[in-house]
Amino acid sequence: AQSVAQPEDQVNVAEGNPLTVKCTYSVSGNPYLFWYVQYPNRGLQFLLKYITGDNLVKGSYGFEAEFNKSQTSFHLKKPSALVSDSALYFCAVRDTSGGYQKVTFGTGTKLQVIP
Amino acid sequence: NAGVMQNPRHLVRRRGQEARLRCSPMKGHSHVYWYRQLPEEGLKFMVYLQKENIIDESGMPKERFSAEFPKEGPSILRIQQVVRGDSAAYFCASSRSQENTGELFFGEGSRLTVL
Numbered sequence: 342a343q344s345v346a347q348p349e350d351q352v353n354v355a356e357g358n359p360l361t362v363k364c365t366y367s368v369s370g371n372p373y374l375f376w377y378v379q380y381p382n383r384g385l386q387f388l389l390k391y392i393t394g395d396n397l398v399k400g401s402y403g404f405e406a407e408f409n410k411s412q413t414s415f416h417l418k419k420p421s422a423l424v425s426d427s428a429l430y431f432c433a434v435r436d437t438s439g440g441y442q443k444v445t446f447g448t449g450t451k452l453q454v455i456p
Numbered sequence: 457n458a459g460v461m462q463n464p465r466h467l468v469r470r471r472g473q474e475a476r477l478r479c480s481p482m483k484g485h486s487h488v489y490w491y492r493q494l495p496e497e498g499l500k501f502m503v504y505l506q507k508e509n510i511i512d513e514s515g516m517p518k519e520r521f522s523a524e525f526p527k528e529g530p531s532i533l534r535i536q537q538v539v540r541g542d543s544a545a546y547f548c549a550s551s552r553s554q555e556n557t558g559e560l561f562f563g564e565g566s567r568l569t570v571l
Contacts, residue, residue: 373556384460384547384562385499392557431499435556442556443512444489448498 343368343436347447354422355455362417362430362450370438374415376406379429379449388430391415402426422454458483460550461530462563470571475535475542477566481550488531489560490523493545502546505531506554538570 344367354360366372373392377385389400396408406417417430432447461480469475481488490502504512505525516523520538525531535542545567549560 375559377562382565384462384564385549385560386562387559390557390559437556441511441554443501443504443514444560445501446491446499448496 343372343434343442343445345432345434345445345447347430347432347450349450350448351451351453353453353455356424357421360419360422360426360452360454362432362452364415364417364432364447365413366415366432366434367413368434368436368438370436372415373435373437374406374408375433375435375444376400376404376415376417377431377433377446379431381428385431388417422452424454424456427452427454460485460548460561460563462546462548462566464566465564466567466569468569468571469538471539472537475538475568477533477535477546477548477568478530479533479548479550479563480530481548482552482561485550485552485561487551487554488525489549489551490531490533491547491549493547493565499547502533511554535568538568540570543568543570 346365375390376388379385391398391408399405404419429449431449433444436442488505491499501515503516503523520536522534545565547565549562551558
């Protein structure tokens with residue numbers, strides 16, 4: 342079975358500082374990994390994904406994430422946080438083994454960027 | 457290109473009534489997923505459908521819940537005899553294919569309140 346863990350319910354960071362939102366995963370085969378963002382009372386929006394290749398992937402709004410196979414992690418990062426980045430962030434995984442696999446989401450991390 | 461359309465955005469029902477939530481996927485998408493979001497619990501997979509077929513309903517409660525995606529028209533998530541515990545935000549997502557590398561496109565959600 343596949344699973345995703347987001348160990349922090351909330352992350353606070355000052356505007357202009359770098360931010361990291363943590364994610365670890367568990368799959369049987371190789372993972373496809375995704376990050377989504379949700380603003381209040383809205384649906385989820387896709388940010389970026391790792392499928393294969395370079396471990397550092399870049400996405401929307403200046404976000405990037407680093408795939409670390411040995412640590413089974415896929416942390417989301419941004420060099421300089423904006424107040425407008427404040428939202429709920431979800432990490433998601435899909436196992437590549439055995440054909441169709443549903444997408445499993447973590448419980449979400451609330452990012453608060455303080456002016 | 458219109459995104460994933462969900463309606464109603466807000467629905468209030470009394471205990472014992474029925475709730476019907478509708479989802480029209482993005483143009484060209486024939487795969488629909490339903491998720492339920494509860495505070496502190498993240499996004500829980502419910503069901504995955506293709507046109508006229510239920511592919512994976514492993515996340516659907518055994519009773520009172522059903523889903524369909526007819527040949528014509530939107531996908532419908534139906535909750536019979538609603539109880540207070542059904543109060544949640546229900547999100548629909550779509551994808552073009554079953555390809556596991558593809559991201560999901562989410563609607564704005566339907567927020568069900570059971571009185």
